[in-house]
Amino acid sequence: MNIIRLFTYIALSIATITNASAGSLAKPEGKAILSISGKIENTNNGTAAEFDRTMLENIGLETIETTTPWYDSRVRFEGVPLDKLMQLVGATGTKMTAIALNDYVTTIPMEDFKKFKVVLALKRDGNYMPVRDKGPLFIVYPYESDPQLQSQTYYTRSAWQVAKLIIE
Numbered sequence: 001m002n003i004i005r006l007f008t009y010i011a012l013s014i015a016t017i018t019n020a021s022a023g024s025l026a027k028p029e030g031k032a033i034l035s036i037s038g039k040i041e042n043t044n045n046g047t048a049a050e051f052d053r054t055m056l057e058n059i060g061l062e063t064i065e066t067t068t069p070w071y072d073s074r075v076r077f078e079g080v081p082l083d084k085l086m087q088l089v090g091a092t093g094t095k096m097t098a099i100a101l102n103d104y105v106t107t108i109p110m111e112d113f114k115k116f117k118v119v120l121a122l123k124r125d126g127n128y129m130p131v132r133d134k135g136p137l138f139i140v141y142p143y144e145s146d147p148q149l150q151s152q153t154y155y156t157r158s159a160w161q162v163a164k165l166i167i168e
Contacts, residue, residue, distance in 0.1 A: 024042060024043060024044055025042050025043065025044040025049050025055075025089070026044060026055070027050070028054075029052060029054065030052035030053060031052055032051060032052055033051065033053055033056075034050065034051045034056065034162070034163065035049070035163065035164045036049040036051075036085075036164075036166075036167065037049070037164070037167070038091075038097075038166040038167035039093035039167045039168065040089040040091050041090025041092065042088065042090045049089045056080050056085075056122060057122065059080045059085060059088060060081075060084065061122070062079065064076070064077045064117075064141075065077075066141075066145075067143065067144060068140075068143060070134070075124055075125060076125050077121040078122060078123040078126075079119030079123070079137075080120045080122070081118070081119055082120055083118075086113060086167070089167075091167045092167070093167040093168045094111075094168070095108065095109050095167075096108050096110055096168070098139060098157075098159040098164070099162070099165075100159050100160060100163060101162075101163050104159055106139075106159050107157075107168075112141075116146065116149065117142060117145075118141050119140050120162065121137065122136065122137060131161060134161060135160070135161065136161075136162075137162040137163075138158070138159070138160040138161075138162065139157065139158050139159050139160075140158060141154050141157070
């Protein structure tokens with residue numbers, strides 16, 4: 001029975017991630033928490049790519065442990081590497097505009113994602129982040145990995161309550 005569950009999980013994960021030959025993504029089964037539009041090749045809702053939490057998790061999560069200006073102690077974030085997410089949607093632009101639920105807007109050069117290993121965090125210290133505490137999605141840089149990341153430039157790129165990404 002465990003092998004059957006494993007194969008089912010693997011099959012669902014592959015289907016959730018992408019059907020690259022068709023240029024489209026699987027549709028979210030749960031509530032969509034992220035919409036990506038603009039210069040992308042792979043979509044699942046008109047000209048946008050929508051993701052629920054499970055779809056994002058199935059892409060694969062990475063962990064960043066760092067201090068931030070928003071928390072008193074070191075924090076462990078788990079999230080989708082933004083360079084991997086951009087590859088999945090077939091992003092062809094040079095910058096990404098993030099729009100938060102509270103209408104905060106920031107623009108980030110796409111080169112940041114690979115250069116600094118930026119994640120779109122779903123969890124903080126092992127728990128999903130609620131909207132009232134910077135969730136459901138938070139753009140996080142590994143601030144301690146490079147002194148230049150400990151500046152207003154990168155802090156302002158670190159949007160929380162992210163709901164939409166527009167590739168330009």
